[in-house]
Amino acid sequence: MAVVQDHATREGCSSSPFWTIARRDSLAGFLFIAPQLIGIVIFVLIPLGLVFWYSLHEWNVLANTFTYTGARNYQMLIEDTNLLEVLGATGIFSAGLVVFNLSLALLLAVLLNQKLAGITIFRTLFFSPVVVSLVAWTIVWGFLLQKNGGINGMLQVFGIEGPNWLREETTAMISVIVVQVFKNVGLNMILFLAALQGVPNELYEAARIDGAPRFKQFRRITLPLISPTILLTSIITIVGSLQVFAQIAVLTQGGPGMSTTVLVYYLYQQAFQFHLFGYGSTLSILLFVIVAVLTFAQWQMRKRIVFYES
Amino acid sequence: MKAELSPRTKTALYGLMCVLLIPFVFPTWWMVTSSVKPISDIFAFPPQLIPRSYDWTTYSKVFELQPFVQQYWNSAYIGAVVTIGTMIVSSMAGYAFARIKFPFANTIFMIVLLGLLIPSEVTIVPLFQMFLKAGMVNTHWPLILVPIFGAPSVFATFVMRQFFVTLPSELEEAARVDGLGRFKIFCKIALPLAKPALASVAIFTFLHSWNLFLEPIVFLSSAEKFTLPQALTQYTDAYGGPMWNIQLAAATLTALPVLIVFIIAQKQFVEGLAHTGLKG
Numbered sequence: 001m002a003v004v005q006d007h008a009t010r011e012g013c014s015s016s017p018f019w020t021i022a023r024r025d026s027l028a029g030f031l032f033i034a035p036q037l038i039g040i041v042i043f044v045l046i047p048l049g050l051v052f053w054y055s056l057h058e059w060n061v062l063a064n065t066f067t068y069t070g071a072r073n074y075q076m077l078i079e080d081t082n083l084l085e086v087l088g089a090t091g092i093f094s095a096g097l098v099v100f101n102l103s104l105a106l107l108l109a110v111l112l113n114q115k116l117a118g119i120t121i122f123r124t125l126f127f128s129p130v131v132v133s134l135v136a137w138t139i140v141w142g143f144l145l146q147k148n149g150g151i152n153g154m155l156q157v158f159g160i161e162g163p164n165w166l167r168e169e170t171t172a173m174i175s176v177i178v179v180q181v182f183k184n185v186g187l188n189m190i191l192f193l194a195a196l197q198g199v200p201n202e203l204y205e206a207a208r209i210d211g212a213p214r215f216k217q218f219r220r221i222t223l224p225l226i227s228p229t230i231l232l233t234s235i236i237t238i239v240g241s242l243q244v245f246a247q248i249a250v251l252t253q254g255g256p257g258m259s260t261t262v263l264v265y266y267l268y269q270q271a272f273q274f275h276l277f278g279y280g281s282t283l284s285i286l287l288f289v290i291v292a293v294l295t296f297a298q299w300q301m302r303k304r305i306v307f308y309e310s
Numbered sequence: 311m312k313a314e315l316s317p318r319t320k321t322a323l324y325g326l327m328c329v330l331l332i333p334f335v336f337p338t339w340w341m342v343t344s345s346v347k348p349i350s351d352i353f354a355f356p357p358q359l360i361p362r363s364y365d366w367t368t369y370s371k372v373f374e375l376q377p378f379v380q381q382y383w384n385s386a387y388i389g390a391v392v393t394i395g396t397m398i399v400s401s402m403a404g405y406a407f408a409r410i411k412f413p414f415a416n417t418i419f420m421i422v423l424l425g426l427l428i429p430s431e432v433t434i435v436p437l438f439q440m441f442l443k444a445g446m447v448n449t450h451w452p453l454i455l456v457p458i459f460g461a462p463s464v465f466a467t468f469v470m471r472q473f474f475v476t477l478p479s480e481l482e483e484a485a486r487v488d489g490l491g492r493f494k495i496f497c498k499i500a501l502p503l504a505k506p507a508l509a510s511v512a513i514f515t516f517l518h519s520w521n522l523f524l525e526p527i528v529f530l531s532s533a534e535k536f537t538l539p540q541a542l543t544q545y546t547d548a549y550g551g552p553m554w555n556i557q558l559a560a561a562t563l564t565a566l567p568v569l570i571v572f573i574i575a576q577k578q579f580v581e582g583l584a585h586t587g588l589k590g
Binding site: 029036143156 | 315320323324326327330331333334335337338340341344353355356357398399400402403405406407410411412413415418421422424425426427428429431432433434435436437438439440455456458459460461463464467491492493496517520521523524527528538539540542543552554557558561562564565568569571572573576577579580583584
């Protein structure tokens with residue numbers, strides 16, 4: 001209100017000073033968000049514009065050439081036979097990760113939600129990999145997964161000949177997924193646990209009186225009530241899965257063949273190993289589009305899937 | 311809570327949880343114990359769950375082969391600066407978005423939220439060019455500036471906003487009547503109440519910085535500038551194969567301090583993260 005009035009009375013009328021409370025508040029608001037907004041402009045929006053601009057160029061860093069080629073990089077993208085494999089690997093990795101991560105997180109949260117003595121100790125231990133340095137965690141798993149490593153050693157004790165986990169296509173993909181899930185599932189587990197503890201107890205009591213079995217209680221009461229958390233964790237987990245880089249770089253370097261070359265790793269190779277910054281930028285745009293579409297789609301799904309109390 | 315469980319169910323649940331714990335706990339145990347085994351024992355069959363003999367010279371090699379103390383310091387100070395910087399930037403922005411009415415607030419909030427959609431991997435190529443032009447490649451600036459002000463801090467801002475939205479407005483109105491300005495209200499009233507949210511922002515910001523891998527290997531090229539994750543992978547033999555015992559020793563040195571801090575403060579850690587306002 002004061003903002004509108006002020007415009008008319010700015011000059012001449014000394015009884016209404018320029019710095020009204022509303023104006024001072026607006027200024028404060030801008031100053032408070034300034035560091036974040038300027039940061040987003042410099043480190044996100046301008047780079048996003050640049051990455052699109054670069055994607056229209058052929059840019060060889062070694063030869064120091066930067067030529068406008070229009071949509072040629074995008075045509076290259078369509079014709080890139082490796083890309084199908086890369087997208088396939090990315091899809092399998094992300095889907096496997098999300099399904100395995102969310103179901104394990106939910107199982108652990110349900111277990112930790114039981115009335116048992118010493119449950120905090122279990123919670124602490126299940127969560128502990130989250131705070132272990134990512135590369136340290138990956139290195140020890142890489143060590144465990146060697147042909148003659150700890151896992152095959154244990155299997156051999158039981159007379160089972162284990163595969164060379166990181167050198168065969170299927171097991172390599174399973175390995176990178178599993179290593180990542182155990183590293184981070186604790187985060188989702190905690191979010192699920194908080195959601196489970198927020199489900200009002202009376203609902204279960206009422207269901208028990210009606211004689212509903214536990215499984216039905218879980219499906220009809222628990223799942224709908226924690227659905228906002230499921231949606232949120234699945235968005236975070238999917239977007240996170242598309243950013244996985246260190247595990248691939250340390251465990252498999254994208255191999256064997258290209259079986260674990262996910263999009264970010266491919267992008268890194270093209271831009272920083274083969275010095276094709278133009279094509280690397282085109283792949284960045286592709287990554288951006290995938291993240292945006294998936295997030296948007298999941299956000300739309302919330303209307304249909306998520307149950308609201310109100 | 312739910313009805314009391316029968317003793318049999320309890321035993322079954324404990325058993326199930328113990329089995330499930332193996333992949334969460336065993337790798338850390340294996341890392342620590344393997345790092346002190348002599349090299350001849352680390353691939354021994356049957357696997358030695360408890361080392362039979364010890365070889366501590368591996369640990370001195372960690373420091374001989376690379377400037378590991380320097381690298382440790384790099385990771386630690388970058389993590390600390392990024393954490394404090396993010397707490398300042400995100401609490402201010404989160405507060406303004408939640409509590410201050412200013413023109414275009416919603417539009418600006420949407421623009422800022424775009425950062426969630428644009429992970430730093432998408433912009434790594436232009437960021438590299440920008441820092442190259444600014445003469446900041448092979449310095450720690452990219453690892454400090456981008457997380458504090460760029461996309462990674464947006465999540466923190468979102469969490470802070472979700473927290474500040476829940477504060478009752480009477481508190482601020484009372485302060486206004488007492489003649490406090492915005493900045494004072496923020497510092498003296500809002501921030502002290504926001505300690506749980508700030509704690510969780512601090513935890514995940516530090517872990518994010520501590521774990522960064524793509525950015526260091528893109529921006530840094532000399533060993534004394536490396537951060538820990540990058541340094542760990544550099545203990546390789548002449549053929550590029552990993553020197554397992556040394557890598558595991560360096561990994562142990564990297565992982566254990568944070569793990570110990572976590573176990574001491576696990577309650578604050580876990581409950582802090584659970585109450586980030588993510589539920590809403």
